[in-house]
Amino acid sequence: MHGFSTRKKKDEPETDFTVRRKVLLVFMLGAMGLLAVRAFDLQVLRKQFLKQQGDMRHVSAVSVSAYRGMILDRNGEPLAISSPVQSIWVNPQELADAEPAAIGQMEKLLDLPDRKIKNLIVPGTKRRFAYVKRRINPHLAAQVKALDVPGVYFEREFKRYYPAGPVSAHLVGFTNVDDVGQEGIELAYDAVLRGTAGSKRVIRDGKRQIIGDVEAISAPIDGRNVQLSIDERIQYLAYRELQAAVLEHRAKAAALVVLDAKTGEVLADANHPAFNPNTRTHLKGSAFRNRAITDVFEPGSTVKPFVIAAALDGGYIKPDLKIETNGTYRIGRNVVRDVHNYGTLDLTHVLKKSSNVATSIVALEMPPDYFWGIYNQLGFGNAAGIGFPGEASGSVLDYQRWNQFAQATLSFGYGMNASVLQLARAYTALADNGLLHSVSLLKRDRDPEAKRVFSAKTAQLIRTMLEQVVLKDGTAYQARVDGYRVAGKTGTAKKAGEGGYKEKKYLSIFVGMAPASDPRVVIAVMVDEPSAGAYYGGAVAGPVFSKVMAGALRILDVAPDQEETMPVLISKTPDLVAQ
């Protein structure tokens, strides 16, 4: 063809234009060649830079939430567990394309106020993210997903679930919507429970949706479990009996602590008013308070055994001391009174009748610094160091500022305050033959921090005396437990308020231990403002103590130490004996 063209060029004038055609063709093919060169430049020579630019836009790191550890009771029963749930969020910009009917349906499904989602659609909004509802049941989320509304997205989260509900709510506490501990153990042990979120690299599409994983940067480290010293069965029993007592006596509040007398472990910690941590809404902060640990009150007569024990141990009185009471006792300008004139009392009856006069007389036998020292050693005025948020330390007036009357009132539990937990803890010194235990919310086998406050002999003697309290003629017959010897002490404290002590507002308290021969369990019960008539510690707090103690001893498999009051067992029925 080339030859043909040249020949034609010689013959005709228009051959000029075949050259033009070739120029055009070469020009166009050259342009195509240029494209190929440019493609080589981009795809081979500059790929490093371009791929890096691409990764900057596609790949990003996202965090992978770690599983929050469980909170368990001493037997491994779960008190708080995390379960996967879905959270729904929307991109308001994309939502504009959605059908209003579908959005309405979604609002209805999610039980949201009308137009709550629709109001997010503002023309020209810059917003690209708004949570609609968080932590919903995965089943419900699936129903919303089925509506297929554009701009609606789902995110997997964990929701904290508390199987025991209100029973251990005050102790376990709860987390907020971001899974961060807010109260109780959830707050105190948040760092342990939370674990460490991991992260991974993901690819996103142009709408920022994750379309694939690239690599794990760091694996999430799941939070560790926290095993409490609580026994869920005793806890439940304590909660139930406390609730019943509050209802029966129309009380304002109540708190109860069960301690293991040998290890100082908290076996139960119940409070009223209670709340359900799974559905908490519109609740006042007061319902969340773990009163047993965070609230203090004047312990009243419940401290009297410590006064007697201190005086005996220090050699300031003899065990066979007899005290003339006369019903009143004048100290300077002040007078200490008993409810009745008990006449002459031995030490046993001082406790059995709870004589303020006799206890004051004994207290004033001791030097202030010694007396204060015993209270201090028993933990009054110091936090029990249990590691619970907002734990109260209570207070005892410094002995250097005492006068005689102050010393006397301290002996029957006024002018000082303590929490239910502190009071129960102080009783471990009587329960474990003079050894005061530290208290723990975590399970442990023994108490490494036990310290001697009283001699074993004195502690045993006081226990013997306290056993009289729950006898028929004592102040707390209702606190007895069939089959076991119980030692305990009542307290009925007038509530202090503005302008002094209030009439007809009482705290009913009972602290006790069983079996008295070798105590395993210490229980302190406090009922705040019983208003249904009865208000004596023995009548209000005593029955709660009795029921919880009976259950706890059975649950802990403690052998009875008082055969004669044992309930009749099936094996002792005549029929079986006959066989």
Place this chain on the structure above:
Amino acid sequence: MSLNITPIKAGRFYLDPLLLAVITGLLLIGYVMVSSSSLHLGAKLDNNSLLYPIKQMIHIGLGLALAAGVFTVPLRKWEQWGPNLFVFGLGLLVLVLIPGLGVRVNGAVRWLSIGGFRIQVSEVVKLISVIYMASYVTRYEDSVRNSSFGLLKPLFLFTIACVLLLMEPDFGSAVVILIIALGVMFLAGARLWQFGILLAAVLAMAAMLVIVSPYRLRRVISFLDPWADPQDTGFQLVQALISFGRGEWFGVGLGSGIQKLFYLPEAHTDFLFSVIAEELGLLGVVTVIVLFALLVWRAIDIGAKAEVVGNKFAAFIAYGIGIWFGFQSFINMGVNMGMLPTKGLTLPLMSYGGGSMIVMCCAVAILCRVNSEVQEMTASQPKRRPVWARAS
């Protein structure tokens, strides 16, 4: 370039096997890539991933059916219709500008809706321009070569068409039809100095339009340095360039591209080439470039053969189609690679779109018709070389 393609005789028609292979290749690769880059879009818009692939299949089917009809029309008919067709084309351009008739998409009114089917008017006008120019230079060959008036007369009509196109606005198509007109006149023998002035004037006007309109100026500047503002004006190009870089030699694999997932705007239409680059790599890119180069070469070569047998109209139709396809594909690919400012031009025979696909199919059908008629004439003429005799 002077290779001889052995024609195939089918009935009374002659077919160019290489041209058919190139067209088939472009259609196939285009269809597969349109599918790959539109599955997610269909799923999002209509919950049907196959929404776009099915529609494009219909476009191609309609295009091929219409092309078969066009193929049977003798070239002299087109020659006769040429001037009327151009008037018809201008009428369409006016029609689309009438409020209520034209369909507005992304701020430009380029489409006429006919029976639920959207046709981009400028595509039809491009084909009409080729036919009109071919018929004009055939009729007034001497005038084109010797007088300034002969050169200016068709350009006057094209200027009207360009103004109408700019009102849509469709700058890219205006440039394409001007290039077709200038290219055909260049091959028809317009005087070089006159032609040079004309070319300079057109370029000056284009430059002025760019500078006057801030929206075009911004596009032009962004193409020179897309990384200066990669989030806004440079966004499209940056995404396209990233697609090329990610593709490397052999691509990330068909369907595995990420850039099409809402990063590349119009991945299945104007930026299809970038998707090819990412998923099929340099290998795919070069294949497509070679296919378009072959298409251009076949068009020019068929035109040359038509000139040899003395069918001027057939020759200029072929040249015109060659220039059109070559130029438009070059612009599209150049835009994708950041060599040219962003223009809304489709990749011929490949991009998604009904109007474009049908018109392009008709255009290649006319090219095939040219080839068939030229082969027929060659076969009936006295044999100059033995090789021609053996061909049939």
